[in-house]
Amino acid sequence: MLEGKQSDPKQILLELVSRMGFEVEVEAIEDEERLLLRIRGPESGQLIGKKGQTLDALQFLVNRIASRDEDSRRPTVIDSDGYRQRRNDALVQLAHRLREKATRSGKIVAVNPMSAHDRRIIHMALKDVPGVSTRSEGEGSFRRLLIVPEPPK
Numbered sequence: 001m002l003e004g005k006q007s008d009p010k011q012i013l014l015e016l017v018s019r020m021g022f023e024v025e026v027e028a029i030e031d032e033e034r035l036l037l038r039i040r041g042p043e044s045g046q047l048i049g050k051k052g053q054t055l056d057a058l059q060f061l062v063n064r065i066a067s068r069d070e071d072s073r074r075p076t077v078i079d080s081d082g083y084r085q086r087r088n089d090a091l092v093q094l095a096h097r098l099r100e101k102a103t104r105s106g107k108i109v110a111v112n113p114m115s116a117h118d119r120r121i122i123h124m125a126l127k128d129v130p131g132v133s134t135r136s137e138g139e140g141s142f143r144r145l146l147i148v149p150e151p152p153k
Contacts (some may be wrong), residue, residue: 009066009076013037016058022047030074037062039080048083055080056115088121095125095147102149103131111145113138119145 010028017024017039024041039047048055059078067073077084094111102109111122122145123134133148 007066009035009062010037012062012065013039013058013078016061017047020047032074034074035076037076037078039078044080047080051115051118052083052087055083056117087118091118091121092125095122098147099126099129099132102147106149108149109147111147113142113144116143119143122147 010026013026014024017026022041022043024039024044024047027038027040029036029038047058049057055078059076062076062078066076079085098109098111111119119136123136126132126134126147131150133150135146135148136143137146138144
């Protein structure tokens with residue numbers, strides 16, 4: 001099926017995961033912006049990978065295969081055991097802790113290199129917070145986020 005033309009993202013994911021040796025169930029939830037595929041089952045936690053890397057890889061493959069012939073397809077987001085929301089919550093908490101550190105010390109706080117998606121979560125968490133600004137620097141997998149305190153007025 002993976003060699004065929006346009007396919008259902010849910011079926012593509014089930015096929016990929018099956019070929020990886022996992023037996024899981026996939027629930028599809030559609031809205032106007034995206035298709036969310038939730039992986040469930042006793043082995044579903046193993047599909048998350050370190051910092052969600054396996055989920056990200058599966059998501060990339062499913063999106064590439066499913067959208068080969070159709071440009072208007074909504075993006076597919078893949079989650080397992082609620083990982084995406086837990087990761088989002090943890091990054092927002094990290095952003096606020098590092099904001100406090102930057103404003104307390106008056107120095108720029110550099111965050112370890114992370115994915116573009118994770119950097120965006122931190123940027124968005126701090127975009128309307130007075131007293132700090134954020135920016136990214138570096139290239140590729142070494143790109144990191146900086147939390148910059150504004151000078152006191």
